[in-house]
Amino acid sequence: MRILVTGGAGFIGGHLAEAFVEDGHNVTTLDNFEPFYDLGIKRQTVERCRTAVADCEGTYELVEGDVRDAELVSDLVADAEVVVHQAAQAGVRTSVDEPRKVTDINLGGLVNVLESAAQSETRRVILASSSSVYGKPQSLPYTEEHPTEPVSPYGVSKLAGEHYARVYDELHDLPTVCLRYFTVYGPRMRPNMAISNFVSRCYNGEPPVIYGDGTQTRDFTYVEDIVDANRLLLTTDAADGDVLNVGSSDNISIRELAETVRNRLAPELDIVYEDARQADAEHTHASVEKARELLGYAPSRSIEEGVEEFIEWYDANREWYEPLVQSS
Ligand SMILES: NC(=O)c1ccc[n+]([C@@H]2O[C@H](COP(=O)([O-])OP(=O)(O)OC[C@H]3O[C@@H](n4cnc5c(N)ncnc54)[C@H](O)[C@@H]3O)[C@@H](O)[C@H]2O)c1
Incomplete structure (x- = not known):
């Protein structure tokens, strides 16, 4: 199958591209190497592919x-059977500082993809959405019917993106599926996220820093599970026009996560607490029943197992990865 992965040099897009190549597909990736974090990580990703x-x-x-770039996107989409759209300005905090940039990339880019796909023979557009669309929990775990009230410009851009996808599905008969990823981690993950940060700091004898009191909880998803959900969507129309959560369905408080990493790598360190950051969601926890029912999706690891696996990967790749995490 001919697949276009936008944002394919990034963390998740890179894993998707690599897996699709290994599955025997013809993969094109589009990426502008946005310097959001050290580009050395993206170069490693491209090398892997x-x-x-x-x-x-x-x-x-x-x-x-x-x-x-509408013309470029139009040419690439015309050649693809399925478009897996990951390119975005990720990161809640960046979106607070640079909301125009986030709107420009996350919505401007998406409309280019959808507009091109509507005019081509595209079989399906799969869109990377986010648990950030929920914002304020009224009940947990989140089902897809939970009200959406994002608390950051990033979450707003992802929710607006979902509406664009639905409208193109309805207006142009363009099959679209939106996947609400819950905080993703794994090999080559983005720096400045809790797991990469805690691991890197503990390896270097620096205490893990928690913003807020650490009682906030997260559903962390191992990147292979994100790949699985996307892979399943290549060959089924069961979720066309729909929105699905993709999480681990496990969750952990940030304090517990910091303690797990600290106890494993540097038990002598005390955890440091700093002021809570603006626009961070308080709790995330996914119900994955809909993805299970429509796709047969099943998360493969508990968070503890995944974190242990990430630490092993980090250890084996420390020489090249750690300096890039620290320079980001
Ligand atoms: N990582 C997570 O925890 C998480 C959670 C929910 C949703 N998501 C979404 O998943 C997708 C991938 O996230 P990620 O963690 O891999 O982030 P990432 O920053 O590693 O990957 C995004 C890629 O898009 C590229 N990009 C950015 N702007 C572009 C542009 N204008 N043109 C072309 N390419 C551009 C970047 O260079 C980068 O390689 C994003 O849409 C993100 O919003 C991620």
């Missing part, structure tokens, strides 16, 4: 360009 080609039937092409 190029290496994957050697051992399988799939092909891999990297196009360096901007998803806001």
Whole structure:
């Protein structure tokens, strides 16, 4: 199958591209190498995808360009059977500081993808949405019917993106599926996220820093589970026009997470608490029943198992990854 992965040099897009190549697909990735964090991590991702080609039937092409470039997007979408749209300005805090940039990339880019797909023979557009669309929990775990009241410009951009996807599905008969990812982690994960941060600091004898009192809880999702959900959608129309949570369905408080990492790597360190950050969601926890029912999706790991696996990966890749995490 010919698949376009936008944001394919990024953390999640890179794992998708690599897995699709290994599955024997013809993958094109579009990425502008946005310097949101050290680009060395994205170069490693691209290298992994190029290496994957050697051992399988799939092909891999990297196009360096901007998803806001309508002409370029139109050409690439026209050649793809399925578009897996990951390109975005991620990060809640960046969205508070640079809301215009977030709107520009997350919505401008998405409309280019949808508009092009509506005019092509595209079978399906799969959109990376986020648990940030929920914002304030009235009940947990979140089901897809839970009210959406985002608390950051980022969450607003993801919710607006879902509405765009639905409207294109309804107006143009363009099959779209929105996946609400719950905080994703794993090999080559973005720096400045709780797990990469805690692990990196503890390895270097620096205490993990918690913003707020640490009672906030998160559903952390191992990146392989995100890949699985996207992979399942390549061949089924069961979720067309729909929105699905993709999480681990497990959750953990940030304090417990910091203690787990600290106890494993540097038990002598005391955890440091700083002021809570603006626009962070208080709690996230996914119900994945809908994805289970429509796709057969099943999360593969508990958070504790996934964190242990990430620490093992970090240890094996510390030489190149750690300096890039610390410079970001
Ligand atoms: N990582 C998470 O926890 C998480 C959670 C929920 C949703 N998401 C969503 O998943 C997607 C992937 O996130 P990620 O964690 O891999 O982030 P990432 O920053 O690693 O990946 C995004 C990629 O998009 C590229 N990009 C940004 N602007 C672009 C533009 N204008 N044109 C072309 N490419 C552009 C970046 O260079 C980057 O490589 C995003 O849509 C994000 O909002 C991520």
